[in-house]
Amino acid sequence: MQRKGLIRVLLADENPHRAGALSATLRADASLIVITTGPDLPLIDAVRLHMPDIVLVDMSRADRDALDSVRALSGAGLEHPVALFVDEDDEHLMEAAFEAGICSYNVVDTPPRDVKPLLRSAISLYARFQKTQSELRAAQRTISEQQAINQAKRLFMQNEGCGEGEAYRWLRKRAMKTARRIPDIAAEYIRTHSKGTSR
Template sequence: RLAPDAVIVDAELPSRDTLEHLAQLGRRFPRPIVMLADQDDPQVSLEAARAGVSAYVVDGLAPATVRSLVNVAIAHFQAHDALRSELGRVQQSLEQRKAVDRAKCLLMERQGIGEEAAYQRLRKMAMDRRLSLYELACELLG
């Protein structure tokens, strides 16, 4: 409900349960997570990174340093999120292209026509039916 810019967690030495809860939180409400810990354990910091923690800091910090750290974590999180979104768009586009290519191959086999002719038929059928090439391909392959 509050939609914070970041989540700051202060823990002596985070447990596996804490890290799992943070991972679930991150999947449900994606936000940069900054973890402040009192003890350094390389395995725990690695697990924290895998759980989605954006920054893992050992020992106390001055307020100005915390603010700077949170700002950097937010910037990195936003860049990572933009890359993840772009990857999703590219994967969706690739899946759509694959479906159109399969539909084109289907027309080529069934009607004994070349690739360009099959593509032109698909385009015309899609325009006539006011569908996207992908929607038409799904219908043909369905």
């Protein structure tokens, strides 16, 4: 089934958009057979089914630990266990991979393959996605923090019978006094002053 010299790469990513982009990049290399697997199939079953040489895994997959521990498991049923790829001599590559949220597993007991070029492609693509995601998250956080501040102000105005200006000054004063951010003070105020109503 497997053509000689070709490397089977299993790409396990819960984000179909990113998985599609990465598999398109990797498929440009004629020596790779790229197989993608989504969240529906447990990672360990996907490895058993596709018998890859290399597994690239989105680190946010909760079932990564199962693959990680395959040698310790009696019921894993894998003919060739896989192990986390670690390059101790290239600390920068490893840190970049974990920061981008991707890691790689190699099949044990087969001739070692050079996984670094693959990992580098994956890192650069993941980092691009991460940047977009974190920009989106920052924007969402700003909105939800603003909502929390508004809610805390309303609650403070109700509780203290005061105006909006005074409510905001109280939040600001408390933030300065405790060296914390206003949104954190707002969240704390909502939490401690809305018992029994929102819960």
